[in-house]
Amino acid sequence: MPVNLDGIRTFARLAQNPAELARHARGNIELWANLFVIGWAIAFMLWQGAGFAVIVLTVFAIWAILAVSLNLVVGFTGLLSVGHIGFFGLGAYTMAILTSDPAYEQLRTEAIPTFGWTFFAALPVCIGLAGLAALLVGVVFNRFRDDIFVLVSFGFAIIAFNVFLNLRSVTRGAFGIHEIARPQIGNWVFDGEVEFLLLGLAFLALVMLISWFITTSSFGRVLTAIREDEQAIEVFGYRATHFKLAVWVISAMMTSLAGGLFASWTSFIDPNSFILLESVLLVSIVILGGLATIWGSLLGAMAFVLLEEGMRFIPYLPTEYIGQARQVILGILLVLLMLFRPQGLVGRYRL
Amino acid sequence: MAGNRENARGLPRLINVPGTRLLAALLTALALGYIAWKIGQAPPQALQFAFNGLAVGAVYALLALGFTLVYSTVWFFDLYYGAAAALGAYGVFYLRTDPSLGSRLDPNSIYVNVFFGAVVSGVAAWTLHTVLEPRLRGRTSPEVLRAGVILLAVALGAYTGIVLALPAHIHLTLSLAVGLATAGVIIAAVQRFAAALVPTISPTRIALAAAVPAALLGAWCGYLLTGAPGAGLYLSWGVSCLLAGCVALALYRGLYVYMRERARSPLIMLVASLGILLAIAALIVIVFQSAPRALPDAFGSTPWNIAGARIKGFNVFAIGVALAGFVGMWYLLKLTSFGRAVRAIGDDEEVSKVVGINTTVIIAVVFFVGAMYAAMAGILTGHDTALQPRMGLLLLLKGWIASVVGGIGNLYGAILGGFVLGLVEQFGIWDLAGEWKDAIAFVLLILFLSFWPKGLLPRR
Numbered sequence: 001m002p003v004n005l006d007g008i009r010t011f012a013r014l015a016q017n018p019a020e021l022a023r024h025a026r027g028n029i030e031l032w033a034n035l036f037v038i039g040w041a042i043a044f045m046l047w048q049g050a051g052f053a054v055i056v057l058t059v060f061a062i063w064a065i066l067a068v069s070l071n072l073v074v075g076f077t078g079l080l081s082v083g084h085i086g087f088f089g090l091g092a093y094t095m096a097i098l099t100s101d102p103a104y105e106q107l108r109t110e111a112i113p114t115f116g117w118t119f120f121a122a123l124p125v126c127i128g129l130a131g132l133a134a135l136l137v138g139v140v141f142n143r144f145r146d147d148i149f150v151l152v153s154f155g156f157a158i159i160a161f162n163v164f165l166n167l168r169s170v171t172r173g174a175f176g177i178h179e180i181a182r183p184q185i186g187n188w189v190f191d192g193e194v195e196f197l198l199l200g201l202a203f204l205a206l207v208m209l210i211s212w213f214i215t216t217s218s219f220g221r222v223l224t225a226i227r228e229d230e231q232a233i234e235v236f237g238y239r240a241t242h243f244k245l246a247v248w249v250i251s252a253m254m255t256s257l258a259g260g261l262f263a264s265w266t267s268f269i270d271p272n273s274f275i276l277l278e279s280v281l282l283v284s285i286v287i288l289g290g291l292a293t294i295w296g297s298l299l300g301a302m303a304f305v306l307l308e309e310g311m312r313f314i315p316y317l318p319t320e321y322i323g324q325a326r327q328v329i330l331g332i333l334l335v336l337l338m339l340f341r342p343q344g345l346v347g348r349y350r351l
Numbered sequence: 352m353a354g355n356r357e358n359a360r361g362l363p364r365l366i367n368v369p370g371t372r373l374l375a376a377l378l379t380a381l382a383l384g385y386i387a388w389k390i391g392q393a394p395p396q397a398l399q400f401a402f403n404g405l406a407v408g409a410v411y412a413l414l415a416l417g418f419t420l421v422y423s424t425v426w427f428f429d430l431y432y433g434a435a436a437a438l439g440a441y442g443v444f445y446l447r448t449d450p451s452l453g454s455r456l457d458p459n460s461i462y463v464n465v466f467f468g469a470v471v472s473g474v475a476a477w478t479l480h481t482v483l484e485p486r487l488r489g490r491t492s493p494e495v496l497r498a499g500v501i502l503l504a505v506a507l508g509a510y511t512g513i514v515l516a517l518p519a520h521i522h523l524t525l526s527l528a529v530g531l532a533t534a535g536v537i538i539a540a541v542q543r544f545a546a547a548l549v550p551t552i553s554p555t556r557i558a559l560a561a562a563v564p565a566a567l568l569g570a571w572c573g574y575l576l577t578g579a580p581g582a583g584l585y586l587s588w589g590v591s592c593l594l595a596g597c598v599a600l601a602l603y604r605g606l607y608v609y610m611r612e613r614a615r616s617p618l619i620m621l622v623a624s625l626g627i628l629l630a631i632a633a634l635i636v637i638v639f640q641s642a643p644r645a646l647p648d649a650f651g652s653t654p655w656n657i658a659g660a661r662i663k664g665f666n667v668f669a670i671g672v673a674l675a676g677f678v679g680m681w682y683l684l685k686l687t688s689f690g691r692a693v694r695a696i697g698d699d700e701e702v703s704k705v706v707g708i709n710t711t712v713i714i715a716v717v718f719f720v721g722a723m724y725a726a727m728a729g730i731l732t733g734h735d736t737a738l739q740p741r742m743g744l745l746l747l748l749k750g751w752i753a754s755v756v757g758g759i760g761n762l763y764g765a766i767l768g769g770f771v772l773g774l775v776e777q778f779g780i781w782d783l784a785g786e787w788k789d790a791i792a793f794v795l796l797i798l799f800l801s802f803w804p805k806g807l808l809p810r811r
Binding site: 280 | 606609610614615617620621623625627630631632633634636637744745752755784786787789790793794796
């Protein structure tokens with residue numbers, strides 16, 4: 001399969017000629033966005049030191065897996081799903097229940113089943129369950145488009161949150177689940193932050209590879225065609241429904257993979273991590289970074305994580321308002337992007 | 352964008368699988384049978400649930416009315432609508448929580464007051480200019496007109512700021528506005544009547560003749576208000592509804608107009624308004640903090656006892672507000688020229704522009720009215736339960752579900768759908784716990800979209 005190296009070749013050509021480079025850079029939002037985010041990330045990590053960088057990168061890896069997998073649905077297929085947090089939560093809760101430590105003393109009134117599996121045994125179950133759930137949900141949701149699809153995906157996120165909060169015999173409701181096991185291969189436990197970061201980056205690479213494979217294959221071209229004109233591709237004999245269902249299930253499985261990682265990393269989860277707002281933030285990451293590019297999702301996730309961490313250094317901003325201030329900035333960014341650049345920073349597709 | 356309205360709505364066709372209608376009928380029969388069985392088991396409890404359903408349904412109906420008005424005019428999904436509900440409710444909280452009224456949090460801040468003053472003066476400047484410009488064209492120079500409009504708008508903004516800065520004395524600061532509004536309404540009514548009775552007299556002369564008694568009556572109303580500190584709560588309802596409407600108008604005129612010219616699909620508008628919703632929800636947390644807040648009891652909290660069911664007076668009032676809102680909307684849409692213009696824009700915006708409807712003004716009014724309905728629904732919810740910064744999105748979604756259940760774009764469907772949604776939610780949580788009611792609402796939505804995509808009362 002040919003790899004597209006045009007961007008690198010163009011850059012190499014431009015690097016030899018400063019005058020042309022300057023001409024090329026003028027008004028090139030894509031280039032500046034890349035430079036800005038990457039430069040910001042490097043400067044930030046140099047400033048804060050290695051320990052902080054590892055944590056930031058781990059958070060980035062989880063958000064990036066989410067963004068890349070959501071981009072398959074939103075960017076490449078054109079279905080604006082606000083419900084992916086449901087699959088994220090499903091993965092996280094499956095991982096939590098399967099791997100949480102049975103020896104941990106549980107509240108007697110809220111005893112839940114425990115299994116004490118290891119991370120790598122539980123991960124396939126997470127992914128499989130999410131795939132099954134996505135198949136069931138997808139069969140119903142497949143018929144909706146545009147506004148109505150957004151509405152029902154909101155609905156899915158809210159139903160999922162209700163289940164996490166209220167199905168107390170399985171999820172222990174608002175108390176959350178403690179003592180979720182770290183990943184382990186034989187006797188080697190991924191206890192340290194660096195080891196976990198490597199694991200996260202490995203999974204991110206895997207997810208990116210799968211997305212890249214999907215989007216460059218003929219399957220991906222059919223998805224793009226569905227996004228542009230569903231009826232036209234049906235005329236050519238492709239069942240759009242089946243393709244949409246397939247990409248929906250794949251995306252949900254990758255999302256639940258991120259959920260499993262997240263549960264294992266924080267070792268404690270409660271329903272507050274899976275509220276509708278998180279899902280909206282996730283969609284805004286994908287749109288901010290750029291629709292229909294894998295690189296854009298990485299960029300968006302990095303910008304999002306840096307935005308939160310960067311907020312800490314704004315003078316006169318009380319710490320409890322950091323999340324809110326970030327939300328305000330994201331909201332304003334979304335409005336500005338929709339006005340002036342509907343494809344996102346480095347996107348290939350306008351909403 | 353108006354041309355491909357059917358696309359924009361994205362409503363699916365009925366499933367083409369044989370037996371779908373049979374399945375739908377079976378589901379309906381099951382649901383109705385379940386409800387009938389439950390009613391037979393415990394009639395007083397059923398009455399209680401039915402009443403709760405109507406009380407919640409009133410709020411949903413109000414939301415659905417405003418939502419349907421906006422959605423069936425511009426055909427994009429405006430998420431600011433949810434923020435308007437939250438703004439309305441928190442506006443009442445803002446105005447009614449002096450330390451002297453017994454609240455620990457005093458959110459009153461100069462930034463908020465200045466911000467809303469600026470919004471009001473911006474909106475007033477545009478409105479005054481739009482109203483006055485055609486009437487005074489040729490009589491005054493544009494510079495004089497502009498200076499006058501700016502002066503008036505700034506004065507209005509400053510007045511709003513003062514009203515917001517002195518929430519404990521709202522009955523004093525607003526008496527001027529109420530007096531002026533009363534006088535204005537009386538003059539307009541007299542003009543209407545006289546024009547119908549004696550068409551030969553010039554309207555100006557009638558207005559002059561009516562001005563003196565109207566001014567007296569207005570002054571009397573304003574004076575009455577100064578002695579009634581208890582009216583502060585009801586005045587704060589009006590103020591926060593108006594403010595939510597003003598923000599909607601400012602957003603429309605300052606942002607959506609430009610965006611709609613460029614937007615290729617309704618999703619762009621949706622995402623942009625999602626950004627606005629995110630920003631407003633976060634700002635609400637910054638001003639009011641994230642803990643749930645309660646509004647003071649409007650009519651006392653002792654419930655009435657009717658046939659074993661306990662009924663709060665405020666809930667009856669909420670149902671009354673919903674019905675009044677429906678009548679008002681019905682009048683506005685079916686009997687006035689404004690309503691005809693709204694329906695024309697909903698059918699085809701380009702053609703309405705061609706035949707001479709000022710679409711910008713009409714849509715601006717639609718946004719204003721819609722946001723006022725949302726704000727009123729938010730206030731009713733706030734009095735009934737509690738305020739939460741995230742309440743807006745959920746209320747908006749409920750309004751959307753109600754209008755889908757009733758039939759998108761249908762006025763009668765909106766109020767019917769609201770009450771149906773409320774009743775289904777309440778009967779649904781009879782056997783489940785109360786926390787599941789959001790899930791029930793969305794299951795109802797998915798069932799309706801799958802089996803009755805056009806709702807109970809389809810649009811024409």
